[in-house]
Amino acid sequence: MKEFALKGDIVFTSSMEEFSVHSSAYLVVEHGTVAGIYDVLPEKYKDLVVYDKGNALILPGFVDLHTHAPQFNQIGCGMDDELLSWLSEYTFPEERRFEDPDYARELYGAFVDTLAVCGTTRSVLFATIHKHGCELLVELLKNKGLSAYVGKVNMDTNAPDFLTEDTEQSLRDTEALIEHWKGGALVKPIITPRFAPTSTRRLLKGLGDIALKYRLPVQSHLSENRGEIAWIAELFPEHDAYYKVYEHYHLFGDTPTLMAHCVHLTDEEIAHLAKVDVMPVHCPDSNLNLTSGLMPARRMLNQGVRIGLGSDVGAGHAIFMPQVIVRAIQVSKMYAMQHPKDKALTLPEAFYMATKGGGQFFGKVGSFEPGYAADMLVIKTPSYKDRLSVVERLQYFIYHGDTSDISERYVAGKRIDSCEAYL
Template sequence: MKPAVPPSPPVSAVRGEIVHFLADPAHHAHALEHFADGVLVVRDGHVAECGPAAELLPRLPAGTPLADHRGRLILPGFVDTHVHYPQTDIIASHGEQLLEWLEKYTFPAEQRFADPAHAAEVAGFFCDELLRNGTTTAAAFATVHPASVDALFEAAQARRMRMITGKVLMDRNCPDFLRDSAETGYAASKALIERWHDRGRLLYAVTPRFAPTSTPAQMRLAGQLFREHPGVFLQSHLAENRAEVAWVAQLHPEARSYLDVYAHAGQLGMRAVFAHCLWLDDADRRRMAEAGAAMSFCPTSNLFLGSGLFDLRRAHELGVRVGLGTDVGGGTSFSMLQTLNEAYKVLQLGGQSLSAAGAFHLATLGGAHSLYLDDRIGNFMPGKEADFVVLDPRATPLLARRSAACATLEERLFALMVLGDDRAVAATHVMGTPAWRRPGP
């Protein structure tokens, strides 16, 4: 197991080009705050101050540790709102669409998580890979095995990350080796909630995989868990693939729509996060907005599995909360920079445009807002948890050359999200403490 991250000194500071968001740049002209030479002051793992270096440096107490990242950008840690940690080892598996992908790759991979040692090894690698890519908060699926949840929470806790996860619920249309029952799923989830939810930075999510793999009885009990434990999350999949949508219509002829199945089971509300949401109508989008539920936009997965194109403009017009998800292993990269790259292309195909400011808001404060965590993470307002990523615009020769030719911050951010990947992450800090650093001088 990775050793626990040492506690941060009572006061520390980091210097560099600071970029963060105070609001959504799509709706507020001055949403982006930028300090070309800035200082972020951290006290007891939380943001104390953020502002121009010329103003803050003279006020630092003598002997304050100061990390100098001039020439690099400092942004809030990335927020991944949908990812599968048990699918780490099947990323980049050839072909298939959603339902075939589950049968051929996902279910066999998840069977191995009955072994707690395997779960612990993958959980440690998964958390390190998130940090290596600048992601400090994630909403992740585990498997049906309670030990898989324990393993991920333990790995995240050792690294002081903010992690949302939960036991997957499946009692039909899945292999016997991954099947629970409505009652055992409820009981095991309840025990995990009592053991882990709101313990440090850890949060529990009731996790029905998707409507086809849970009977109506299990769906009702999942909704009951969601209601019985204020503050827990619910995560699932919704309208990812047209064949899946047709299957749900066959299984639930009484429902108006796929979303209606979740709503009738009591699973629609604040802190409910539904991945994909491609094949929805405006009635469903309005219903999600009114309920306070969130969509997770997973562009690399949607392209890789041939699922469809996300309509970000319509979600925003109707007031739906939206975050960004890598959806590994259907998704093809842990890098939020590469995920933003594909998000831009998905929206281009749909006749929409994603600005660099809009993209980085989606990966930081927007993701935090979608998870109802924007009071704790997402920007550098005083009191927030001091999670941040240091990005190097000279990480590769091509990125350095393109960045040098950029005339504006917007251009430089856009170059980072199109040409950048894990190599652009120079360091990741969790609660003010270095959690990952790129090796080198």
């Protein structure tokens, strides 16, 4: 269907400051993008098909800028550990299982179905080192109709034998997948060194060269944990800051770049992030679960840094982005108690990060301004909530809602089939 309208209570954030609210209005979709929002449909749309959703909320789909598809089966495991022991005790043995195509298909299938059920219409994903598993994940996302960047993980040192790649083979596999995927409209490749400690200099150089050759975006992890930062200083003594390891190899801002966590950055490092427009991805659940720290989101916003949100499954335990929004706000409140100058995040700010803010990585995504991708969720709230305002019902959904409140999901104007959740 090329043109249609959804009618309901439309809410989105065109800026971080406040919600844009259009009560009982029409959201017109043409060729997969938003054509406009109208209180009364103009004459030119008199024959338009309208789906009246009553007083359901119509929101942009959620954008998860950092999560690990193969860690879906370890949610909740090992949460008494910190990052480095958690990786070796839980994550690496689990990622090894993705050598097995049957396991990869089963787990990635459950993960992709759950993304859809949660209303996460766009995501940026880490897979594993395994080429075949990466191909399966892309196929499942395409079949579901979801949009994503998928990264084949690269690691060639400081990891167990079963996850340590031959450097040249790792680069060849990465390039082969890019050649295979690069024409995709909704699912695309992203360069994904796991993090600097599991990368040789040769691997980082090779990945930077590939990123430049194909003009591909980059994702990795930065300054998540103090032990990790100390390890970087030992491994790469030629660089006096963690980010410089990536930057030296063209993996930090030469192409669009996401860096998960960024918990322990100095003011100078934050200023540099803003200058080269690298986006930190705030993963509050993960940072709490692995005792990594409180990300100084307000300090970054004040310096002009753009921030997205990530569920970071399986260090994060909630794949449902409204929960990540709530935790980002709660963490910022704890941070503000220790640093009174840095005010806590508001709900419009955190909602923006999970929609238009993160959506910028995909282009015109995450808002309902004209020309934006028609990624839409229809949210039904209980009838006893009808006396609340539109924004109050949104607040209820974000803080207390769950996937059963989402009755419809659309990506670029196309409805996602209903599917089973594995929550």
